[in-house]
Amino acid sequence: MSFLSIVFAAFLAAGLLVYHNAPVPRRPAILLVLSFLFYATWSVWDAALLLAVTAGVYGAARLLDQTPSESRKLRLLTVAIAGLLVLLVGFKCAWLLATQLNAAWVEGNPNAVLLLAAPLGLSYYSFKLLGYLLDVYWGTLPARRDFVPVALYAAFFPQIVSGPIQRAQDFFTQLDAQRASDPDSFVLGLRRILFGLFKKVAIADQLAVVVTHAHGHSLQHSSLELLLGAYCFSLQMYADFSGITDIAIGTGLLFGIRGPENFNRPYFAAANLQEFWRRWHMSLTSWLTDYLFVPLRMTFRHLGNAGLALAIFINMVAVGIWHGPRWTYLVFGCLNGVFMIVSVLTLKRRNQFFKTRPTLTRWRAWVAPLVTFHLVVLTHIFFQAPDLHSALSYLGQMLHLAPHGTVAASRMDLSSFGLTYGRLFQALAGLVVMETIHWAMSQPDWAQRFNTTRREFRWVLYYAVIVIVMLSARGTTSFIYAKF
């Protein structure tokens, strides 16, 4: 059941009706049933697996809480984490391994996808449960006595498809504080869902036309057109991923649970790569920072800068392969690791250099986000490509290093993408609107100030956005990050 389907809208409406008419103490159980119903529409087996994994983690956390011996706790934690990682890595690599070992069987077997494909949202719920176990082990969170909150935390349907990865403590605090239904939170949720749809349909899907054509038919495009394709993919991914995050956060708000923010204007405000990663997929990077980078940094601290570089590199490689067992994701992670190491290790000197040159400092404020953006665009070429050969070929053609047919390198013919200037302009104008709204949302009390405007104004605005979304809709579409 896709977030963009009418069935989801009907499911949501029915779910909200039941949820808000139920007594408050029963609401978590209702939400859990709704979450498993939603998940079972993708696969009943995957739902059964999720239930079993959650039960295992719930039991392990309870044991961790009750075991006084530190060494036994560590053994227990190791076994539980190893189990989760085996599950995660096993499913992520199953398809790759099977195709390597017996490609003919995979290709000829109609049940291969059912048997080998990783369950939907595995990367998200396994990270949530890993974090919960570590929090209980470190004593920052007591193990929950009831199974329902833990199961709901793992399966919470707005977040299971593509995050955000909410921390257990934040989720349980909100769940425990649930009281009567809050109309303000409800309206905020609907507004957020509408904004997410706008990003996805009016921006990401428009840019997808360029991306699909550029990557699918790179030989037919000039270097300049391929550069446009690369820019468009980075912008598409931003609009797409932040769009589904908005829908997830908005849907959560309808049930009174606010998920964590995942983006904070990463492209146009990040002065360097480390800042970019603090603003992009924030729930994953903060998770990895707390549960991987900080422990690694402590372990390698005796190595000085080399230890810091090692911790950064491992962290970024983890970011890359979290997406799946593909060489392109590994290169994506390695490239980010290398760029970030260079950026971190030279930051102090760069700051000193600019401190004595105030004229250049003004330029730096403009140029640094642009440089960061281009580095990200470069890494995204590997992220988008199906394999390393395709990525290198795309890059070679874009930089005019590889043989390129008869197309002039500087040609810019939008019709070669099946695109018009009007449609590209619409997407770019949408991006400007999106960033303006992001900026407005970052201002204090923006929601209250918006709510005090005249209702007629707000309704006209909503109608306008809905009409734009409707007129931009072009058939089947899926979210980039829903496959992880």
Place this chain on the structure above:
Amino acid sequence: MRATTVRLCLFLLPLLACWGLLEWWLTRVPGSHSVKRANLESAAASADTLILGSSGAYWDIAPPYLSGSAYNLGNVAQTLYYDDQLVTRWLDKLPHLRRVIIAIPYVSMFFQLQGTDEEERQYGYFQQWRIPPPGWRPRLDLRMLSDVALRTPLFAVSSLETALSQHLHGAPLAGPPVDPPIRADGWCPRWPPEPTELADSVVQTKIAYHHGLMHMSDEAPNRASLEHLVSLLHSRGVEVIIVTPPVWPAYAALIRQDYWKRAQADFRGLQERYGTRYFNYMRDPGFTAADFLDADHLNEHGAVRFTRLLSAAIDGSTAQIADPTQKSPPAETSTTDGSRPQ
């Protein structure tokens, strides 16, 4: 909360009214399925030959050049499942049917609509022919019921806007015709040819795209559909002819032999069980660049040539068939040259 819900319903009312208006409007705007269905209703009483298949039938086989009265029921990306379902539902309404030609290009035995960028077509089959898509998941899609969702709100609004502006100048309020136009016999001739489509790099991209659509796992359901279709027709005494249309040599050179051998084995099996005849023109050297629309489709000129060859091969004669379109090039003297009845 109740006040919020009431306000939300009031807010949605105008949107639902607009949606309803657009749904009404699209009932007046023809699409390929509605045109094909209407034409079939007119042709059903007299048709003795039915042509089925994907674009390899829809564009490549010209009914006027076949003997008797033929109707082309092919459509773009029409899978064997839909060929089977269409015949199953329409067979009783075709009293004179004696022959069915199924065009099966290289891709067809290994292709299903689900999960491809053509999958929205399955909703058109439900809306116009009442053929549900295979599997339950697509049946939950809004496009099963809503033409606005299927053809997009943008299309609905822009076609209504154009029609209204023309109506203001005296024209009747009607939707735009189907483009490219479909003839009364169901054939959709394509013209002019696009020479750049035959460039090696473009052909490579195209076959790579096709290989991305093809899955060995789709062969079993397609074979089952084909078997059901052939056995049904066989039981009614209707002859079945399977044909593979010509493709550009650079395309033919890049096909995957394991796939193609599997398809050939399926055709042989049908030949043995039901006496189906099979004509393979895939590598026919008689077709030149002037005959092709792109690497795996013929243009109008090529379709006429191909249908003449096919007709002569089917009928076992070289008799020239009258040219009812008056647009085709001079009649070919070749008969089954290059074709390989198997």
